[in-house]
Amino acid sequence: MAPNDSAQITGETGETGGVPAGRRRAARYVVPVAVAGITAATIGLVPALASTGDPDLPKISAAELIEKIAASDTEQLSGTVKITTDLGVPSLGGLGGSAAGTFAPKGGAEGGEDGGSAEPTGRLMELASGEHTLRVAADGPDKQRLSILDSAAEYSLIHNGDEVWAYDSASNEAYHAKAPAGAAKGSEKGAKGKDRTAPKDLPATPQDFAQEALKAAGDTTSVTVDGTARIAGRDAYQLVIKPKQTGSTIGSIKVAVDSKTGTPLKFTLLPSSGGKAAIDVGFTKVDFSKPAASTFDFRPPKGAKVTEADESKAAGKDQAHKAPKDAKDLKGLGAEPNVIGEGWTTVVQLDTGGVGPAAASKDMPAQAREFMDALGDKVDGKFGSGTVFKTRLVNALMTDDGKVYVGAVTKDALVKAANAAK
Structure with a gap:
């Protein structure tokens, strides 16, 4: 097991616990989650996912592990993600995209007259509460798929080149949009400056959450490596991020980082008040090989109601219930x-x-x-x-x-x- 190894972040010097200045670029990826903006935004604790004991891995410092995350070039993967959110508010699952009324759409996920139940923004808001199982796949910046699995239905969001489709099997409704011009050169940067263009309004995988948590360094944050773990059949290091300040509702953030690829496999946020996690999201299965091309193919089934994005925007739905990001x-x-x-x-x-x-x-x-x-x-x-x-x-x-x-x-x-x- 890798021993505890801490890195104290100092904003004035840009150095990380004695780490040379050459590592300052990676150190800027460490900050607390911008909870108010996400999440605003933006998820309780479930048993350790696919845990089979702590692997014996080479020693690594916190700064080196941060560099490993920043240098990760993972662009192809598929797997199953379990996400559990317990913010102490009523579940949004039955609201179909309305966030306790504040961000409620005019139509709603139950077949409103504007965007219908397949409109993505509202459906992804459901991830802000309760427990969900997701199936995810990615093949570079132009192809991503995310499916929310229910007991008797499935909601899928697919990005393939310049096409974006969403489909709700429960209502047999689809939503279609063109990806923004130059989407592959979009504003969401992945590892090594590579771009991510998954069309979503809330983070849904451990990578998404980790990127929100690891953005910049400051003297209000401490970072440690707290041993190792076995996540979804993969050996991982445990990176722990904690506030030095008092008064935060965030107690700690733990990110399990794949020892080979540097990909975050699990993200857990514990509140300072104690108890189970407020956000717990991690892979239960993961495969870093190239997904089949058919994974990203979609044609609406016969008889499906299709809403075009332009129609939804004209009705005002697309902007009606987006949570403020900052x-x-x-x-x-x-x-x-x-x-x-x-x-x-x-x-x-x-x-x-x-x-x-x-x-x-x-x-x-x-x-x-x-x-x-x-x-x-x-x-x-x-x-x-x-x-x-x-x-x-x-x-x-x-x-x-x-x-x-x-x-x-x-x-x-x-x-x-x-x-x-x-």
């Missing part, structure tokens, strides 16, 4: 957001220009008011008073004068940020 996407909620703090304790401040929950509930019937009060915790401070609404990762403080503070931070950290902003 602060820029939150401008529509009011004034331009203000970012408070840094690293793991970053808080986004918004001014809705309206009234807070206390004033909004003033005219409600007593029972409705009691229900609203039960959803959050009343707090006060220099900022005034307000209510904190909590999940296991992302918390939000809504003040009575209409300001909102959101972050992957504790209730106390939100109150501190609100006091500082005041």
Whole structure:
């Protein structure tokens, strides 16, 4: 078993625990998950996947393992992924793409008049809660397939060249779009600068989550190698990422990295409050050989209802319920957001220009008011008073004068940020 080996990240020097400057490029891939933006976005703990004991692997430092991930050139694979999300919010599985109403589409996944049940954005939002089994395949930047498996149905999203198809077998509905011009040169960069173009709005594989977690270095993060593991029949190193700051709702992130290819095989995010994982996603089976070309072929079955992307956009569905990815996407909620703090304790401040929950509930019937009060915790401070609404990762403080503070931070950290902003 590889011994523990830590790398302390120092933002000023760009060096990683004594690692030469030549490794600084790889070190920039280590940061906390941008939970508020994803995920916003953006998943409890399941038994170790295909674990058969800890393999004996050569020693490796944290910086070397980060370099191995950054240098990975895996472009071909297929396999089965199990993803479990427990954010402490109601399951979205029955909502078919609406996120607790906030990002709800006009049509919905049950056959709305706009995009129908096959429209991808809403269906992928379902991965933000509950337990799901996915079948995935990739063959370079031009071919990817992701299928969400249910007990009696399957939803598939296929990218093949300049064509994007989605198909819902339960409703026999399909969605068709053209991949953006130059999609193979898109904005999502893979290892060694190679491009990934899987059309999706939420991460769905260990690689996706790891890329969100490993983006840049800072002095708020510590990284260690914590032994080895056996994942989906593969030998892997365990990379552990932790915040140095107090006040984050993220306790630690563990990434199991394939010892041969450098490909992340499993991603687990544990909240600082303890208990089972908030996000657990990993391969149960994986094959790094080239998938059959037929994997990426699709023609809608006879009788299937097909919705073209242009029709869906005209109806406003494609943009109706996309989760905001970063602060820029939150401008529509009011004034331009203000970012408070840094690293793991970053808080986004918004001014809705309206009234807070206390004033909004003033005219409600007593029972409705009691229900609203039960959803959050009343707090006060220099900022005034307000209510904190909590999940296991992302918390939000809504003040009575209409300001909102959101972050992957504790209730106390939100109150501190609100006091500082005041």
